[in-house]
Amino acid sequence: xxxxxxxxxxxxxxxxxxxxxxxxxxxxxxxxxxxxxxxxxxxxxxxxxxxxxxxxxxxxxxxxxxxxxxxxxxxxxxxxxxxxxxxxxxxxxxxxxxxxxxxxxxxxxxxxxxxxxxxxxxxxxxxxxxxxxxxxxxxxxxxx
Numbered sequence: 001x002x003x004x005x006x007x008x009x010x011x012x013x014x015x016x017x018x019x020x021x022x023x024x025x026x027x028x029x030x031x032x033x034x035x036x037x038x039x040x041x042x043x044x045x046x047x048x049x050x051x052x053x054x055x056x057x058x059x060x061x062x063x064x065x066x067x068x069x070x071x072x073x074x075x076x077x078x079x080x081x082x083x084x085x086x087x088x089x090x091x092x093x094x095x096x097x098x099x100x101x102x103x104x105x106x107x108x109x110x111x112x113x114x115x116x117x118x119x120x121x122x123x124x125x126x127x128x129x130x131x132x133x134x135x136x137x138x139x140x141x142x143x144x
Contacts, residue, residue: 003061004061004062007054007057007058007061008132008135008136009132011054011128011132012128012129012132012133014047014048014051014054015051015125015126015129016125017047018047018048018121018125019129021040021041021044022040022121022125023122025037025040025041025044026118028040041099041102044121045095048091048095048121051128065135067081069138073134076134077131077134077135080131084123084124084127084130084131087123087127088124090120091117091120091121091124094117094120095117095121097113097117098113098114098117101113
């Protein structure tokens with residue numbers, strides 16, 4: 001197996017890990033465990049950065065991939081991909097600004113922005129896994 005073959009799965013695992021870390025961070029802050037929250041959120045940032053490096057590397061090695069299916073399934077895939085891609089472009093500036101506000105101890109502003117950032121980031125992480133499954137595993141399952 002080459003790096004190019006492994007990266008889609010690695011990237012999906014990083015997306016799933018990010019979603020789990022975000023959920024854990026949310027639970028931690030709701031319980032008032034802000035130090036634990038900080039750790040989970042910094043880990044989510046790290047896994048997102050690793051994903052981005054892996055994604056750019058995969059695209060550089062293999063280019064983009066077309067969905068092999070057709071009809072309604074293709075339309076569903078493209079709808080998920082479009083929403084994922086548009087929102088994925090929004091997450092980095094939102095996440096960086098949210099992190100900046102926390103580092104500066106501007107917690108009321110951090111909290112307000114995090115209420116918008118978290119669901120978008122969670123959606124992007126979850127739909128990243130969905131896009132992976134639809135692109136790499138759904139065609140294989142349909143062929144059986």
